[in-house]
Amino acid sequence: MHFKLIIALVEDDKTDLVIETARKNGAKGATVVNNARGEGRKRSKTFFGLTLETQRDVLLFLVEEHHSRRILETIATTAEFDNKPGTGIAFQIDVEDAIGVMHQVEELTHELEDSI
Structure with a gap:
């Protein structure tokens, strides 16, 4: 079984919505890294050295490759990227190997067999 890692950087008020959307489209779970800070084309506004931008969360989804594109597109639509x-933003990268996901592999195998 082949996996993709979807990494989504979202405003913290959209974290739960993005996780729920990903789960509805095949993700079995997520890892959330809170309070990330980023900078796009425009520099963040500051006030006495404090950043005025909203906090971001980094969401990590290890998903089976057959579900990855659908998950990526639906979270982008839901979060209005x-x-x-x-x-x-959200993007996916190939995962060469993964350990600790056997329970997911068993469940995904049944899902894929049912869809074929």
Whole structure:
């Protein structure tokens, strides 16, 4: 079984929505890294050295490759990445190997067999 890692950087108020959307489209779980800070084309506004931008969360989804594109597209639509600048980004990378996911492999195998 082959996996992809979807990494999404989202505004913290959209974290739960993005996780729920990913789960509905095949993700079995997520890892959330809170309070990330990033900078896009425009520099962040500051006030006495404090950043005024909203906090971001980094969401990590290890998903089976057959589900990855659908998950990526639906979370981008749900979080409005392409409609509103600065709302976030998501991308996927190939995973060469993964350990500790046998329970997911068994469940995914049954799901894929049922869909064929």
